[in-house]
Amino acid sequence: MKKFLILLISVFIIISIFVFLPKKKTIAVFNLFTNDLESYPREAIETAIKNGIGKNFKIVYIPYDSVEREEVRSIFKTSLNKYKFKYFIHATSSTIFSYIDDIVKEKKIFGIGSTVTSPKVIGKNPYFYSISISDDLQSKLIAKEISKSSTSVLIIKSDKNSVYINTYINLFLKNFNGKYEITNYQNINLNNKINAVLLLLEPKNAALAVQKIKNIYPNALIYGSDYIDNEQFREYGGSSIKGTKIFLLYNRDYAKKTIKDNKYLNTSFINTYDSYSFLTYLINKYHSPENISKNIRGETFTGLGGKFKINKQGFTEREPSFLIIK
Numbered sequence: 001m002k003k004f005l006i007l008l009i010s011v012f013i014i015i016s017i018f019v020f021l022p023k024k025k026t027i028a029v030f031n032l033f034t035n036d037l038e039s040y041p042r043e044a045i046e047t048a049i050k051n052g053i054g055k056n057f058k059i060v061y062i063p064y065d066s067v068e069r070e071e072v073r074s075i076f077k078t079s080l081n082k083y084k085f086k087y088f089i090h091a092t093s094s095t096i097f098s099y100i101d102d103i104v105k106e107k108k109i110f111g112i113g114s115t116v117t118s119p120k121v122i123g124k125n126p127y128f129y130s131i132s133i134s135d136d137l138q139s140k141l142i143a144k145e146i147s148k149s150s151t152s153v154l155i156i157k158s159d160k161n162s163v164y165i166n167t168y169i170n171l172f173l174k175n176f177n178g179k180y181e182i183t184n185y186q187n188i189n190l191n192n193k194i195n196a197v198l199l200l201l202e203p204k205n206a207a208l209a210v211q212k213i214k215n216i217y218p219n220a221l222i223y224g225s226d227y228i229d230n231e232q233f234r235e236y237g238g239s240s241i242k243g244t245k246i247f248l249l250y251n252r253d254y255a256k257k258t259i260k261d262n263k264y265l266n267t268s269f270i271n272t273y274d275s276y277s278f279l280t281y282l283i284n285k286y287h288s289p290e291n292i293s294k295n296i297r298g299e300t301f302t303g304l305g306g307k308f309k310i311n312k313q314g315f316t317e318r319e320p321s322f323l324i325i326k
Contacts, residue, residue, distance in 0.1 A: 062079045089114065117135045129310055140175045250318075
């Protein structure tokens with residue numbers, strides 16, 4: 001009888017340990033997977049975990065292959081019901097986040113955006129923040145750079161990601177006093193002399209656009225937003241993209257000190273890594289979405305891409321950086 005009681009108590013203790021053991025908090029990673037290059041966010045988070053960051057969290061990946069509003073919303077809602085997550089990394093665009101903005105606010109799910117830059121999104125939702133510089137500052141700095149060497153610019157825009165693209169163009173034109181022409185990749189007019197180009201489109205199309213232009217205007221100055229900081233731009237652009245000046249969402253000089261493999265010196269990897277690191281830091285410090293929401297403004301953090309701060313307005317302050325492709 002005594003042995004039976006000891007066995008019973010032992011079983012009870014073991015069951016109690018499993019029942020009352022704290023469950024791992026779930027972090028969802030919401031990202032567009034359309035080609036191999038989009039694997040960087042997954043690699044970034046796996047690398048962070050290998051480095052001892054956020055080991056005590058359960059990660060679920062929510063890939064989607066559509067940019068249609070209702071499909072994106074459906075995927076997000078279905079995943080939310082399935083995984084019951086309270087935290088997420090948004091490793092995609094401002095436009096895509098605008099589709100799920102109301103869901104995040106209503107459900108009080110806290111998220112960090114790695115590359116969300118539109119001021120129409122940043123600082124508006126108390127449960128969502130980005131670690132990237134807003135487009136109002138970025139566009140102002142690029143306008144200043146172009147104005148140093150040219151009085152006219154050809155803006156080549158994407159037909160996708162409308163919230164980001166349209167806002168960026170409007171902000172840029174407020175700061176650029178010269179002549180401008182706006183076109184998409186398919187309709188570049190090579191009959192007009194091109195002095196400077198601003199690329200606001202997908203990396204592959206941006207590279208092909210530069211090739212077209214440089215064949216006729218080899219001295220054209222090429223500038224790009226953070227949108228084209230991607231290996232695909234380098235792969236398809238070849239020698240034609242040399243001299244292109246790209247605005248970065250991280251401090252490249254700082255990143256080069258912390259990243260050994262040049263493959264990972266890109267916005268997608270660095271900003272996802274830092275988003276995950278920052279989010280796990282916030283969760284460990286404040287313990288709930290509500291508490292993070294109340295206390296995040298004023299927080300300072302240093303990641304692979306350097307130091308940044310969430311200011312009182314909800315925007316990210318960090319040192320701007322340009323990359324000149326050599």
